[in-house]
Amino acid sequence: MYADTQNDITRQVVRVAQLLLAYGAESDLVEEISQRLGRALGLGSIELSISSNSLVLTSLVHGRCITTTRRIREHGINMRVVCELQRICLLAEKGLYGPNEVRKRLARIAPKTYPAMLVIPMIGLSCASFCHLFGGDWMASMITFFASAIGMAARLFLARRHFNPLVVFSLTAFVTTAVAQLGYECPLTKTPELAMAASVLMLVPGFPMINAISDMVKGHMNVGISRWGHATLLTVASVIGITIAMQLGGKFL
Numbered sequence: 001m002y003a004d005t006q007n008d009i010t011r012q013v014v015r016v017a018q019l020l021l022a023y024g025a026e027s028d029l030v031e032e033i034s035q036r037l038g039r040a041l042g043l044g045s046i047e048l049s050i051s052s053n054s055l056v057l058t059s060l061v062h063g064r065c066i067t068t069t070r071r072i073r074e075h076g077i078n079m080r081v082v083c084e085l086q087r088i089c090l091l092a093e094k095g096l097y098g099p100n101e102v103r104k105r106l107a108r109i110a111p112k113t114y115p116a117m118l119v120i121p122m123i124g125l126s127c128a129s130f131c132h133l134f135g136g137d138w139m140a141s142m143i144t145f146f147a148s149a150i151g152m153a154a155r156l157f158l159a160r161r162h163f164n165p166l167v168v169f170s171l172t173a174f175v176t177t178a179v180a181q182l183g184y185e186c187p188l189t190k191t192p193e194l195a196m197a198a199s200v201l202m203l204v205p206g207f208p209m210i211n212a213i214s215d216m217v218k219g220h221m222n223v224g225i226s227r228w229g230h231a232t233l234l235t236v237a238s239v240i241g242i243t244i245a246m247q248l249g250g251k252f253l
Contacts, residue, residue: 078111
C-alpha cells in the first residue's frame with residue numbers, strides 16, 4: 001500500500017471515529033468500528049486514544065505509521081448517524097465498499113431529526129403517562145401533558161438558537177415547572193405534586209449517564225468521568241430552574 005493511500009484511508013477512519021464520538025457512541029464501540037473499518041480497507045492495524053474532547057489515531061501498514069489528531073465537538077445524541085456509520089463498516093467488511101465508496105458515503109451523512117410538531121406532543125404524552133403511573137389523576141396527567149409539551153417547545157426553540165446546553169436545561173425546567181404549578185393555583189387536581197414531578201422527567205440525561213457508566217466499566221475512565229460530569233451539570237442546571245420556579249410560585253414558603 002502506498003503512503004498516499006494509507007493517508008486517505010486513515011483520514012476516513014478517523015472521520016468515522018470523530019462522528020461516532022460527536023453523536024453519542026460509547027468509546028468501546030468507537031474503537032471497535034474504527035479497527036474493523038481500518039482492516040476492511042486494507043490497513044494493518046488501528047490504534048486509538050480517546051479523551052474527553054479529542055482523539056488520536058495511528059494506522060500501521062508494513063511498519064509505516066501515520067498518526068492524526070482530531071478535536072471532538074458534540075452535536076447531540078443521534079443514533080441514526082451512529083447506525084449509518086456501523087452500516088458503512090459492515091459493507092466495507094463484506095467487500096461491497098472500498099475507500100472511494102466509503103468517502104462518498106461519509107460525505108452524504110447528515111443528522112436527521114423528527115419534526116418538532118411530532119416530538120412536542122409525544123414528549124407531553126410520555127410525561128403524562130409517567131404521571132398516571134405514579135398515581136396521578138386524569139387532571140394531573142393533563143396538566144403534565146401541557147407543561148411538558150410547552151417546556152419541550154421552549155427547549156427546541158432555545159436549542160435551535162444554539163444556547164449553551166446548561167442554559168437550555170435550566171430555562172426549560174423553569175418554564176415546565178412554572179406551568180405545572182397551575183395544579184396548585186387552580187383546584188383542578190388532588191395530586192398537583194405528581195404533575196410537577198413528572199413534567200420535568202424529559203430533562204433527565206439518561207443516555208449520557210448510561211454512556212458514562214459504560215465507558216468507566218469498560219476502562220475508558222477519562223471519557224466516562226467527563227461524560228458523567230457533563231450529565232451532572234445538566235442535572236444541576238435543571239434543578240436550578242425548578243428551584244427558581246418553585247420559589248417564585250411560593251412553594252417553599
